[in-house]
Amino acid sequence: MFISTAYAQAAGAAPGGGMESLMSLAPLVLIFVVFYFLLIRPQQKKMKEHRAMLGALRRGDRVVTGGGIIGTVVKVGTEEDVTVEIAEGVRVRVMRGTITNVLAKTEPAKAEVETKK
Numbered sequence: 168m169f170i171s172t173a174y175a176q177a178a179g180a181a182p183g184g185g186m187e188s189l190m191s192l193a194p195l196v197l198i199f200v201v202f203y204f205l206l207i208r209p210q211q212k213k214m215k216e217h218r219a220m221l222g223a224l225r226r227g228d229r230v231v232t233g234g235g236i237i238g239t240v241v242k243v244g245t246e247e248d249v250t251v252e253i254a255e256g257v258r259v260r261v262m263r264g265t266i267t268n269v270l271a272k273t274e275p276a277k278a279e280v281e282t283k284k
Contacts, residue, residue, distance in 0.1 A: 221263050224249060227273035233265040 228240045230251060238251035241258055252258045
């Protein structure tokens with residue numbers, strides 16, 4: 168007896184309900200837009216800034232690794248690794264991606280040497 172009632176309710180859908188289906192889809196679209204502006208876009212911006220920071224690493228920069236180790240960049244190796252001195256005479260190779268922060272940047276070397284007049 169209950170099954171026939173359920174089928175009867177489903178069969179009563181109006182043929183011209185395009186606007187109703189569009190309105191039922193609107194909350195999903197709104198949720199996606201909110202997620203994009205609150206979560207996805209700021210994360211992409213943060214990743215872009217991190218990539219730019221890693222690309223600008225130079226010898227002499229003081230950095231913090233993902234493990235919390237503070238050191239000075241001694242050698243910028245390949246695109247993937249950097250040699251960091253964490254104590255006198257103690258140098259370790261770390262992956263570039265594990266560097267989380269640059270504490271102090273070195274001044275870029277001057278291209279021309281100024282002479283005294």
